[in-house]
Amino acid sequence: MKTKSHPLLGIHSVVMMIFIYVPILFIVAYSFNSSRLAADWSGFTFDWYVSLFDNRHVMEALANSLTVAIVSTVISTVLGTLAALAMRKIGRRLKSGMGGLLYLPIIIPDIIMGLSLLVLFNQLNMPLGKMTIIIAHITFSLSYVYVVVSTRLSGMGGQLEEAAQDLGASSWQTFRHVTLPQIAPGIISGALIAFTLSLDDFMVSFFVSGPNSTTLPIYIYGQVKRGISPEINALCTILILVTVTLIFLAQFALNRGKGQKKQSVLPF
DSSP: OOOOOOHHHHHHHHHHHHHHHHHHHHHHHHTTBSSSSTTOOOOBOSHHHHHHTTOHHHHHHHHHHHHHHHHHHHHHHHHHHHHHHHHTTSOHHHHHHHHHHHHHHHHSOHHHHHHHHHHHHHHTTOOOSHHHHHHHHHHHHHHHHHHHHHHHHHTTOSHHHHHHHHTTOOHHHHIIIIIHHHHHHHHHHHHHHHHHHHHHOOHHHHHHOOTTOOOHHHHHHHHHTTOOOHHHHHHHHHHHHHHHHHHHHHHHHHHHHHHSOOOSSOOO
16 A cells, blocks of 8 residues: 655655755856856856866876776775675674774764874875875775675575585685676676765865875865866866766666576586
8 A cells, every 4th residue: 555755755855956956057057158257157168178178287187086096996896895705704793893894984074084094194104195095095995895795795695606516616616607796786886986986085185195196176176265167167067977977887787786687507
């Protein structure tokens, strides 16, 4: 029997959507404004998007962001997946304690994580730069990958793995032909989420960045302090588009994985 929701709930949802997305729509709209004044609409143009690619500082920040995001994503995806696989084999009590530690980077505020990592790097006499940003991004991205992959593992069950071993498959064959194909959507989704978080991160990167390691969010922050320009709106619009696309791809990978039926024939 279907239950009817109260009309106020629908109104509340619409108001919340307006509150969240209208400011973003303003940024997108004014990125096409031919006037440099944010409050003065004088025509439609793509000039600000063209000028972005002629801006040396933007290209350097983009290169830094992509380098950090790609390296941190690869490492955090491998470590997060291995952590999820390892946690599956340990006892319940130890799993609860270790799981809490892996969840910690998600729970604590970014400013606390950024400050703590800055203190750590200073104690190690480690110069701030791309390497420190990569290490910092691995620190929080690993947890997100672990959560996604472990969720996928928990819903997988162990029947197929046990069947594979009963048929004479080795541990490596079982992992390669049974476990990995089933958790692959979770791994891909976790990697996309890690890449998105790294690309968009400002707070942690701001604390641990150094000379010649300015990322796009840090560059945008520095430019906004001088005033919002259509060029910055264009750069933000591109970041929004990339972020939304990656999130949709991550969700698509998870949904596709959930919709796949378990194979009854083992391919070895």
